[in-house]
Amino acid sequence: MSTNPKLTEKEISPTLAAGLYTQKQLSQEQFKKIATFMEKTTGIKMPDSKRTMIQSRLANRLKVLHFNDYAQYIDYVFSSSDRANEEIVMMIDLLTTNLTHFFREKPHFDFMTATVLPHLAECEIKCPAIWSAGCSSGEEPYTLSIVMKEFMAAHRGVFTDYSILATDISSRILSKAVEGLYPLESVDKLPYDIKHKYFLKSKNPDKPYAKVKNEVRQKIQFDRLNFMDSSFNIRPKKNIIFCRNVLIYFDKPTQLDVIRKLVDCLEVGGFLFLGHSETIFGSDLPIKTVSTTVFQKIKES
Ligand SMILES: C[S@@+](CC[C@H](N)C(=O)[O-])C[C@H]1O[C@@H](n2cnc3c(N)ncnc32)[C@H](O)[C@@H]1O
Known part of the structure; x- marks a missing residue:
């Protein structure tokens, strides 16, 4: 529908006004x-x-x-x-929820340090391979990397190295993750020694940020x-x-399917x-619960 820029909302009829208004609404x-x-596409x-x-x-x-x-947008985005x-990649980027922060759900990282890493060391795994699946803007994989560094400094010679794979569906959020630049507030609550050891503070007072080392x-x-x-x-x-905090967006069968592929x-x-x-819930997966929402694989799937 074309609009007459000379008309103000008061001057046009209520029907036309409603038409102009609904034009920018996403219909059911x-x-x-x-x-x-x-x-x-995304689950x-x-x-x-x-x-x-x-x-x-x-x-x-x-x-x-x-x-x-929105009609024009939909014609465009689904035009193949x-x-x-x-545009589909862009739309998926915009419609995913990327909330995350450093040391989110800290008991998991405590459990990793107190139980998981000593167990891997006992099994003589020299270079733990870690995957942050649904890593968002990077705070989770960077936290994992810091946890590994802290553990290796406290237990010298136990591990020779480690590797972390970090994946996400959103390209936009992945480029933020790769950058490793965060507003100062996002590291505010971290202990002083962690901030000091693993982050650099920008010198530019107009653009304050913390950069992962x-x-x-x-x-x-x-x-x-x-x-x-x-x-x-x-x-x-x-x-x-x-x-973490990805499966909640999926229905139950999709959750189970994703967990099965992860366990594999x-x-x-x-x-x-x-x-x-x-x-x-009620799965035949070869895993057992070892702590709150932490599972261990017990045999080959
Ligand atoms: C809320 S964030 C969770 C980030 C981090 N794991 C945490 O717990 O803080 C969820 C992430 O899952 C990603 N995601 C959603 N659907 C996905 C899919 N089908 N495949 C891969 N990643 C997906 C989103 O792009 C988003 O970055």
Whole structure:
């Protein structure tokens, strides 16, 4: 619908005003199209309650692409052209939730230091292989790297090295993770010695940030991975997998399917950490619970 820029809202009829207003609304049908696509492609559930969230997160794309309404945006994004494929990546980026922070759910890192790493050392694993699956902007894999450094400094010679794979579906969030730059507030609450040892503070007072030191970053390889892929094929298998605060966005069958694929990438004797509100129900997976939302693989799957 074309609009007359000379008319103010008061001057136009209520029907026309309503038309202009609804033009920028995501209709139920349009919402369903996006929600169904997102659920199929990423596993993320999009119930009706997410309609406003989707509308507001995509609003800026309409502006940037000079579209008048969501109908135009939907035609574009699902048009199967090369540019549409790029826009799909952008849309997935915008519609995923990336909340995270350093040492999130700290008891997991305490358990890793007190129980998991000594156990791996006893099993004579020299170079633990770790995977942060659904790593968001990097705080989780960087925390894991710091935990490894702290453990190795306290127990010299136990491990020779370690490696961390960090994956996410969102390319935008992965580039932030690779950068390793964070607002100062995000490291505020970390103990002084951790901040001092593992972060650099920018000297520019107009652009204050904390930068993760190279020694922490260089152990991490960042990659894009979608949990909906039929198989993850991550080899060699890992000794520790963190997959936290991701499964909550999936329905139960999808959760179980993802956990099955994760367990397949875990060494026997290795550990799987889920988020504190995530559980594994009635499965025949070869794992046992060893702590709150921490599981150990007991035999080959
Ligand atoms: C809330 S963050 C959790 C970050 C971190 N694990 C933590 O616990 O702090 C969830 C992450 O999962 C990612 N994600 C969502 N669906 C995904 C999928 N299908 N495949 C891979 N990553 C996905 C999102 O992009 C987001 O960065």
